[in-house]
Amino acid sequence: VQPLAPDLQRYSVHIKVLRGSDLMSADANGFSDPYCEVHVWTVDTSSANDVHHMWRTKTCFVTLNPTWEQENDWSHAPLPSERAVLYVACFDWDRIGADDFLG
Known part of the structure; x- marks a missing residue:
């Protein structure tokens, strides 16, 4: 295991995605x-x-009104103490071709 870089610290990040409403078709x-x-x-x-x-x-x-009710934990995730971004995006899954961005 390599030591963390000096500008990184370990954090626990807990994410819970509940639901969406009135999404695009x-x-x-x-x-x-x-x-x-x-x-x-x-x-x-x-x-x-x-x-x-x-x-x-x-x-x-x-x-168009999904309910996910899912959680995820990143325990001891190495992240900087500043300059970190949380980004959430919703997509439409497609069997063929690229998935569509919903927002």
Whole structure:
């Protein structure tokens, strides 16, 4: 195990994604198959100590009002004490082609 870089500390990050409402329709059937991606990363991408954590919820099929009720923990995640970003995005899952960004 390598020691942490001087500008990094260990944190516990707990994420809970509950639900979405009135999402955009991205499929021909008038619905979407939504899931969320949750990212935590450092802002300074030029740093040699860039850190990125990612987690994805389950996909809820054929709905515009998904309920995920999912949690994730990053225990002892190495992150800078400043300049970290939490980013949440919702996508429509597609069997063929790229998934659609919903917001």
